[in-house]
Amino acid sequence: MTYCVGILVRDGLVMIADTRTNAGLDNIATFRKLNVFEKPGDRVLTLATAGNLAISQSVVSLVTEGIENPETGETDTIWNQPSMFRSAQLVGRAIREVYRLDGPMLEKKNLTFDVSMLLGGQIKGGRLRLFMVYAAGNFIEATADTPYLQIGEHKYGKPILDRAVKYDYDLHDALKLGLISMDSTMRSNLGVGMPIDFAVVRRDGLGAEASHRIEAGEPYFHDLRERWSAALRKAHQDIPRPPYGPRES
């Protein structure tokens, strides 16, 4: 499994991804799932991936090496797209290309073509945007109404986002919420694990304001986990006991 979340607030974008992959419970490994493509002053794109690792790595290789555009004859790469929308289309085309190459054999083996991606970032002259690209190569975009998107094992970490994430939230507070969401997921699902990669992109910064790997035992994250646990404990202890006595119904 995997858990990745992207949060788009007024001030910028946060992308967070775990690094655990597993082929069965007895075969787990660490792979980077958060990719940052940065040409300071020109563009910064972050691409987080979930699903079949062979598919997602091929997609990342394709968008990096480039895909020939049959209409223009040019080679399209993540580095030369004129807009975020075009970049999301490129990721979608790369997914379809991998499907064309590997899909039939996967289907013969009864394996689903399972992949999804979050693409967020900004290109000079355009807006900061966040997309979720599906296995069919189509995509949706986060908006001020729903400023976060998740891929992978999304359910455990969704309640805190549903309650707390707002578009006008501070950028680094959004990172904090994303880390809490990741913590909740890791506690309940063994398929999501440390270390955690994240990137913070400030709107119009055209570069990554922070890009970091949180290793197990890192003091801030350890403290966040402890504080969150303690606060949850206190929160439910502070709620009065239910008043439902014997035989009410």
Add this chain to the structure above:
Amino acid sequence: MTYCVGILVRDGLVMIADTRTNAGLDNIATFRKLNVFEKPGDRVLTLATAGNLAISQSVVSLVTEGIENPETGETDTIWNQPSMFRSAQLVGRAIREVYRLDGPMLEKKNLTFDVSMLLGGQIKGGRLRLFMVYAAGNFIEATADTPYLQIGEHKYGKPILDRAVKYDYDLHDALKLGLISMDSTMRSNLGVGMPIDFAVVRRDGLGAEASHRIEAGEPYFHDLRERWSAALRKAHQDIPRPPYGPRES
């Protein structure tokens, strides 16, 4: 969808179930999924159901009306089993009987035989026990190590249980935690909805200490939701901002 949770603590048992059923998003209805079988002083059993409503209703009818026992020639019902273990076996047999009757046609229609149940309670002379019965009719039991079991849409409401539920927790605090878990699930999944049924069974009480339906807008539950939201907000606000500045990696 459905969400049901059973929590077994030293002092007793809590069973909670929502009441929403849906056949597609445009066809939702309210059905009771928590059944209480009570003969005060002799036995109290609670049965919560998830999955295909036709299957689960048939199972409840079968265990109430009885199934003939081919070995003894007697009619076994939920009212005459000598132990909780035997009662769980009876629920399993009822599930298999419904599978025998309806399974082949469901398979022809490409519908999965989808059902799961929580059975908790106590019979005079025996222990208070909590079981989860699967669609195959087999079952597992909650223990002091893992004192809660869930069926249906379990992921959203699991983090709070994973963190907070302990076997030595007060019985009515366990109910409170279960209601918080239900609230988290209802906020994130439209397929789980009010009203909420619950039952509280005190160990060796041989009767339901409380059995109640919480309707939308009921003051205690409304207050619990508000307090929990406010506490979560405060909890994440109180955690310091991440210290990850520009370009650390």
